[in-house]
Amino acid sequence: MKRIYYFAFFLILLTLVGCDQAAKETKMQEVLLQGKTMGTTFTIKVFVPEQRVQELSLFSDVTSLLKDVNQSMSTYIPDSEINQFNRLAAHQNFPISEDFRRVTAESIRIGLSTKTLDVTMGPLIDLWGFGPDNRPETIPSDEVIAEIKQHIGVDKLKLSEQGLMKTVEGLEISYSATAKGFGIDKVAEYLDSLSLTNYMVEIGGEIRTSGHKPNNVPWVLAIEQPDSEPGTREFHKLIRVNDIAMATSGDYRIFYDVDGVHYSHLIHPETGKPVRQDLVSVTVLNASAMTADGLATALTVMGTEQAKQYAEQHNLAVYLISKTPKGLETYASNAFKPYL
Structure with a gap:
């Protein structure tokens, strides 16, 4: 009986040694992809087994994918899918692509749930001068x-x-708050499909x-300091994450002042006016x-x-930075606290 135990132990030992050897042989190479898309820039870091690097066309595939997303959802491209819809009259059904459907459905869901994204x-x-046009000469009435x-x-x-329809004349849509994130999701899905995780x-x-x-080192992401000096960007907090997306919004970068009044690029759907909130990030x-x-x-x-x-x-999982008379105050939701 002892010989059977010794033999089983020997087999397990051989298996562990073999797995360790295979892991050592599978060396990973960091591939860096950078470029421009959606009026901004993209940076992608992906770790690829060395033997697969030459067989993949990551940069051309990613740029082609992002080009398709932009062609569908950019209001700056005259014949984009979104502009074709915007030019339609009311009560006309507009067949849409699957990507457009995904962004539309999620944008509507968030809008109806929050009442603050429209x-x-x-x-x-x-009208308030945060689109293609310049700042208005007078504050809208x-x-x-x-x-x-x-x-x-x-x-x-x-x-x-069957597609998407507007029920009133003159209605237009813009996915500036969701299309960029969708582009990120599309790239992530593409990498997942290649078993690059x-x-x-x-x-x-x-x-x-x-x-x-490599070596199980987590990704470290930075939350920006909202009251840093103009032209500079300082880190407020670093968080360690994996298998998660992070987005930050605030009124500290895009705004203007008229007669001492601060006008943010964030418009409240109920008032139709820029928000003047204590929440800055x-x-x-x-x-x-x-x-x-x-x-x-x-x-x-x-x-x-x-x-x-x-x-x-x-x-x-939410982290808030608010402006108070005593300075900046922070708040982490219960779902966010494990990342701190």
């Missing part, structure tokens, strides 16, 4: 705002198996990670970069107290 607010954003609000609202979008994908500051660096962690991206914007518009309530109610 992808149809393009005309209001333009309540009458002009009320007129535009008649033609906005995610509740005026009808998504069906250790990577970091970043587009315009939004990030999604998978796995880890929101970071959201989520499995989907698209969802994190949209929620970060929605929570910023809410303000501190409402954002806290929404985060806890929906078990969201």
Whole structure:
């Protein structure tokens, strides 16, 4: 009987040695991909088995994929899918691609849930000078705002198996709060399909990670300090993550002042005016970069107290930085605390 035990132990030992040897033979090479997309830049770090590096066409595949997303959802491309829809009259069904459907469905879901993210607010954003047009010469009147609000609202979008329809004339959509995150998700799905599971994908500051660096070193992401000096970017906090996306939104980078009044690029759908909140930075962690991206914007518009309530109610991993008379104060939801 002892010989049987010794033999079994020997087989296990051989198996462990073989696995260790195979691991040593599978050397990983870091591949860095960088370029421009969606009016910003992207950086991708992916660890690839050395023997597969030459067989893959990662850069051309990724840039082609992101080009398709941009062609579908950029309002700066005249014949994009989104602009074709925006030019349609009301009550006309518009067949849409699967990618467009995914972004539309999630944008509507977040909008109806939060009441503070509205992808149809393009005309209001333009009115306040945060779109392609310059800052307005005069602050928009309540009458002009009320007129535009008649033609906005995610509740005026009808998504069906046949496509997408607007129920009022003049309604337009913009996926500036979700398309960038979706592009990140698409790249992540592509890498997953190649069985490449250790990577970091970043587009315009939004990030999604998978796995880890060599030797099980986690990915370290930075939350920016919102009151850093203009032209500089300081780290507020570093967090260690894996298999998660991170998006940050705030009113500390895009704004202007008129007669001593601060006007943020974040517009509240109910008032039609830029928010003047105490909440200056929101970071959201989520499995989907698209969802994190949209929620970060929605929570910023809410303000501190409402954002806290929404985060806890929906078990969201959220980190808030608020401006108070005593200086900046921070808040981490219960779901976020494990990452600190």
